[in-house]
Amino acid sequence: MVLNYIFIGFFVIAFVVALVRTIGYFFRDQLEAIGLVFDESDLYVFRDMVQSTFDMADTSIAIVLTLIGVMTFWLGILRVGEKAGVIAWLSKKIEPFFIRLFPEIPRNHNAHGAIMMNFAANMLGLDNAATPFGIKAMEQLQDANTNKKTASNAQIMFLVLNTSGLTLIPVSVMALRAAEGASTPTDVFLPILLATYFATITGLIFVSIRQRINLFNKTMLLVLGGLTIFVLALVTWLTQMPDNFAEKFSVVSGNLILFCVIVGFILLALKRKVDVYQTFIDGAKEGFNVGVKIIPYLVGMLISIAVFRASGTLDWIIGGIEFLVSWFGFNTDFVGALPTAVMKPLSGSGARAMMVETMSNYGSDSFQGFLAGVFQGSTETTFYTIAVYYGAINVTRTRYTATAGLFADFMGIVAAIIIAYIFW
Template sequence: MLSRLWLFFILSAFIAACYQALFNQQAGTFQDVMDAVTAMATLSVDIAIGLIGVLAFWLGIFRVAEQSGIVDKMASVLSPFLRRVMPEIPAHHPALGSITMNMSANILGLDNAATPFGIKAMQDMQTLSPKKDTLSNSQILFLVLNTSSVTLFPIAVFLYRAEQGAAQPTDVFIPILLATSASTLAGLIVTCLVQRVNLLNKVVLLYLGTGFAFLAAVVLYFGSLASDVLAAQSAVIANVLLFTFIVVVLIAGWRRQVNCYEEFVEGAKKGFEVAISLIPYLIAMLIAIGMLRASGVMELMTQSIASMVAFIGADTRFVDALPTAMMKPLSGSGARAMMIETMQFHGADSFAGRLASVLQGSTETTFYVLAVYLGAVGVRHARHAVACCLAADAAGITAAIAVSYWFFG
């Protein structure tokens, strides 16, 4: 599936470039596409090198956490839920702990910590996979939950809105939470239906109910705060929790007479190896995405959607924010640029500006996540992972548009 999609991206870029040259007299599009190839190849290496330090640090901390028993204790909290939606994983397997750590970091918006924990989770699940070149059901569901993960504190979106002059930079906070929750729930349901996992189990329903109750409490609390207080509190909470976790891990290791320094170094060595192994996978995916963007495919799709919406007489205001939605699964930096451009052109407090902000915070960079995590375990066959991830993205985008009309329409 992923190889066919990769080829489709490149062929689409070539066809679009030909169209631009033949019908729009823009022969320079071919140069733009080849420039994008060079730029994305360089970016892929830069990303991998930039990950070396982060991966080394967090995989080092994770190894100490494993040796000190912290991971097992954290895993026991989510183990009943995870074992029912991922029945391939046996009780007390290390994968349960790394999955728990990754999901916790994602919820707090701690990307630097979430990625190393996610890579560790994929590697742990890979030990259970009967086909080492093919994703297991558990790995697919994990990827879907990653690409659609609920993020309680989308700080970056608030900061960009403040820079663009929004009167209330955090007025998109609740819409983002609602949209990303819809994305996560849709991804979970679709994937479990494909994998024939029973979601009506009492334990699963109890965990889901508790999770949404907690989410509602967070929305009620932070929704009542002033914008500057909300941004400050959410940032402080996330960083305090992260630093506290590091200290607790080291103290727990010391109490259990673990040589924390040596264990940290051993874990950090793996981080270096993983970061280097990601380069070929990142190059393959990011080059295809860069070609797609430079060829004008995104612009052609947006114009086509706008024409169809106008033809049926529907409200076309949401189309102005669609470039962010279309770019987000492909490139985080590209989607961020689209969001900023939308706010600059239409205004941060315009409907399009707010919708672009909600879209930016409601979904994840699906193909980047797939490239990194599949590359970390050397998997070539993604099975239904791409389709399920894109279904979650589609649900998040649809929910973002609906919620934005509800709040700001």
């Protein structure tokens, strides 16, 4: 039901804002006297909104085609890993933690391995690999779901943790900053790590309270405490390295680990005398079928977001925030980077465009350019993920998934602003 209201809201709000802009254009002379400015772009806002539906329809299909290719490969590799026994071994190792985090999922369930692979790919900044693992995990969680049209507690917990986006290696953000000429592209590394960690913990606590999960038992405290120590140790180590080391470490380690996974799965399957190629093909077939299944969900959500953006509503939101912050007497420097933060839960490509635009307008070495990079790496494409993951399993009642995901995003944004001011 939440996605239903969000979908309707995007169109209705866009229509109202566009109507106000159009009417305002015809009364621009009178309105200018009270400080309201309208120009030629306001006259053609409905044209832009309609065009955005066609443009985003093309973009959506392009995204799906890319996703089908990626999923075809990675689901094939995942099937090889299953036959090699790696997924079962991984599931057994993480089971003590996961049976407390996902109490309704039976012991030795296949979903545990896919969830872990998804988390690992996200932490390494490898979004393309994370999505197939995530969809596979949702399909396996669906097996244990008693109400197939309604999101289960386990699916909500998994998706919220997924969208909170704990990132150890923000490769794409550092690459964009380098492309825009930033003197130190890796300066966003530690702020992103800390902001995403805070967002992940926030999302975990929010969902745990709703699902009455005890976070204070020994296993949960050991795992979360160990993760915290690991993050702090990584931060401490990297801060002692040369400025360009973090970027090189990120690029090399993330992709090296991922390719080791591929080769490891293949060699272990070979050792077990598995027909590796045929097993890969069997798993790869799922990628195509899932890709086709999510097209309506993805197209619907992305077009509604495109219309919302083309209406100018985002500009009004940012302008309103700047006015309020200024009215209360606070520093407004961070507002210039907010378009990236606001756009990221809606559209990954849109957020990247906003980040590049911010760096172009203010400079890649400006505070606004720096903060835009932190926003880009510390929040997740919540609506895209919800549409794709739930669409793949035909779940229509998502319960409080969007609320929890957006709350984690919001807290991540707040943390990013505070941390950016500290590091700047």
